[in-house]
Amino acid sequence: MAPHSQFLAEKKCAIVACPFSGGQPKAGVDEGPMHLLEAGLVSQLEGLGWKVSFDGHHQFEGISAADDPPIGILKNPRFVSRVSEFVANVVGKHIANGELPVTLGGDHSLAMGTISGTLSKYPEACVIWIDAHTDINTVESTESGNIHGMPVSFLMGLGSKVEEFSWVKSILKPENLVYIGLRDVDSGEKKILRDNNIKAFSMHEVDKYGIGKVVEMALDHVNPDRNKPIHLSFDVDALDPSVAPSTGTPVRGGLTFREGHYICEAIYETGLLVAMDLMEVNPSLADAVSVAQTVAVGCSLLRSALGETLL
Numbered sequence: 001m002a003p004h005s006q007f008l009a010e011k012k013c014a015i016v017a018c019p020f021s022g023g024q025p026k027a028g029v030d031e032g033p034m035h036l037l038e039a040g041l042v043s044q045l046e047g048l049g050w051k052v053s054f055d056g057h058h059q060f061e062g063i064s065a066a067d068d069p070p071i072g073i074l075k076n077p078r079f080v081s082r083v084s085e086f087v088a089n090v091v092g093k094h095i096a097n098g099e100l101p102v103t104l105g106g107d108h109s110l111a112m113g114t115i116s117g118t119l120s121k122y123p124e125a126c127v128i129w130i131d132a133h134t135d136i137n138t139v140e141s142t143e144s145g146n147i148h149g150m151p152v153s154f155l156m157g158l159g160s161k162v163e164e165f166s167w168v169k170s171i172l173k174p175e176n177l178v179y180i181g182l183r184d185v186d187s188g189e190k191k192i193l194r195d196n197n198i199k200a201f202s203m204h205e206v207d208k209y210g211i212g213k214v215v216e217m218a219l220d221h222v223n224p225d226r227n228k229p230i231h232l233s234f235d236v237d238a239l240d241p242s243v244a245p246s247t248g249t250p251v252r253g254g255l256t257f258r259e260g261h262y263i264c265e266a267i268y269e270t271g272l273l274v275a276m277d278l279m280e281v282n283p284s285l286a287d288a289v290s291v292a293q294t295v296a297v298g299c300s301l302l303r304s305a306l307g308e309t310l311l
């Protein structure tokens with residue numbers, strides 16, 4: 001058995017709960033993990049036969065804003081960097097322990113940590129990034145300075161280097177990344193995708209080919225022999241706002257409920273999943289019904305990625 005399939009055979013996972021919002025300006029995304037867990041995520045995964053370890057919500061001490069002035073246009077750079085570095089170590093330790101890390105965000109800047117953690121154990125791993133956005137802005141291209149729009153560029157070593165982030169190894173190769181669900185890509189990011197030959201399936205391709213074919217083409221690109229570990233990074237805003245309303249940067253025209261779940265089911269079926277992120281659930285945005293709906297869909301995406309089937 002290939003070493004990375006040990007997770008699916010032994011069915012041990014670890015919840016990495018990250019109440020963190022420093023990569024973007026809206027309060028509340030730090031409460032995502034608490035809501036997902038209060039909705040019963042642990043027992044739902046146990047119901048699928050997983051042994052779930054959960055060592056509580058990680059406590060991230062905020063560096064006071066006074067000690068964390070912007071670097072260039074980047075906001076909260078030290079806070080984001082230190083939290084991601086911590087998360088990278090936690091994720092790496094869980095993998096070394098034989099536990100598949102399931103990281104609950106928090107904003108998507110955390111993926112700098114989670115993917116660094118996965119690549120530290122599996123340098124050959126591929127990343128499947130499900131999102132309305134590419135989150136690949138560089139220091140030069142970002143217009144917002146929100147680091148949740150930038151983690152992929154750091155992981156790939158694109159753009160000029162920021163000393164504060166020197167711990168990031170930037171070993172993600174462009175050919176090991178694929179996107180699905182895109183529909184709000186900044187013009188600077190479009191150029192980065194072209195210049196680096198990064199494979200991306202926007203909603204246009206989902207409409208054209210259907211989600212089944214898109215997932216197959218995405219896997220053919222990053223994992224042609226179906227033998228490399230997969231890190232799945234799922235931003236809940238990939239889903240249409242009618243499906244997942246409670247998120248900080250919603251964009252209309254997104255994945256349906258079934259398309260989102262299909263992606264997770266198909267990746268589980270490969271037997272190659274070694275880590276998953278579910279990011280950007282923000283329970284303070286929208287009304288109580290919308291929040292409950294978004295949290296429920298977050299839990300069910302995670303269940304699908306961990307083996308829940310319809311029959």
Ligand SMILES: NC(=[NH2+])NCCC[C@H](N)C(=O)O
Nearest residue numbers: 108133137144146148149249
């Ligand atoms: N993880 C997210 N929701 N990212 C949204 C990024 C939006 C925009 N491209 C930016 O860089 O600010």
Ligand SMILES: [Mn+2]
Nearest residue numbers: 132133235237
């Ligand atoms: Mn997004």
Ligand SMILES: [Mn+2]
Nearest residue numbers: 108131135235
């Ligand atoms: Mn994102």
